[in-house]
Amino acid sequence: MGEAVRWGILGASKFARQQMGPAIHMARRGRLGAIATSTPDKAGAFEAFAPGVTVHQGYDALLDDPEIDAIYIPLPNAMHVEWSLKALESGKHVLCEKPLALKAEDFDAVIAKRDETGLLSAEAYMIVHHPQWQRARELVQGGEIGALREVTAQFSFFNDNMDDIRNQKGQGGGGLPDIGVYIFGGARFVTGEEPEEILAADLDWHAGVDTRAHVSARFPSFHYAGYVSTRMAPFQRVTFHGEKGALTLSAPFNPQVFGEARITLELGQGVVREERFPDANHYVLQVEAFNRAVLDGAIYPCPLEFSKGTQRMIDMVYEKAG
The missing domain is CATH 3.40.50.720 (NAD(P)-binding Rossmann-like Domain)
Incomplete structure (x- = not known):
């Protein structure tokens, strides 16, 4: 090779x-x-x-x-x-x-x-290859915001083009398959926890694919609430809220396109810290991690077992929604 x-x-x-x-x-x-x-x-x-x-x-x-x-x-x-x-x-x-x-x-x-x-x-x-998400995991699991209690996540864009495969049932389209993987997998990656129960799942459907999904779930140590939509104005944000503070990721899914990747820490009494990641390209970082795994035998940070866990949560949502 x-x-x-x-x-x-x-x-x-x-x-x-x-x-x-x-x-x-x-x-x-x-x-x-x-x-x-x-x-x-x-x-x-x-x-x-x-x-x-x-x-x-x-x-x-x-x-x-x-x-x-x-x-x-x-x-x-x-x-x-x-x-x-x-x-x-x-x-x-x-x-x-x-x-x-x-x-x-x-x-x-x-x-x-x-x-x-x-x-x-x-x-x-x-x-998971972007330093914004890696830093968020380090801060949350390191106790920077105290015991985690709530995670909220939102991701939306507008696409009603029925010629687009994301809007076609036979091609595996739908909002949850396309972007639900981000709001679910992101929460799992940062916290290291798996959902215990889907408490509520409210979905809109069009031509056999979900175009909006609002989901509430229970994890071992926190409550999760989030939505995705392919029929709303572009928006994306994730917040991890603990007993001592809150950590928010701006432009967490499309940095450099939607906006600058930032982490904002709000620790109470007017204490706000911000970390910026203006230059990182997560697509390039992903390929470089793959190359290292192939050439050097390095551990790849996103194994199939992790991805299967995110799909399991999507399956749970569809089952709850009926």
């Missing part, structure tokens, strides 16, 4: 062209070597920042490419498990967009294939 992971991208989605493709090419100890797309116009976008990239006409051709070590999968949600398994069977490491599966139990086949092959397989859950 050498000193760099040679990446291939399965498909040419807008997100891959604009975010993850450039991140793969920018990340240390890796390079973008190939893509699979039958659309020449889309291939040109990758060639602009990665000259010489190989363009395969079919997905299987990319998986058969001996010059590729790892596959990034940005396909529609309903295709993630199938192509993750195919990539692993082809001897490639896999970084698959979230949600990797649409049911927690569907992670099991990918976990088993990962263990069988000894290859790295992970969900592209980028926020």
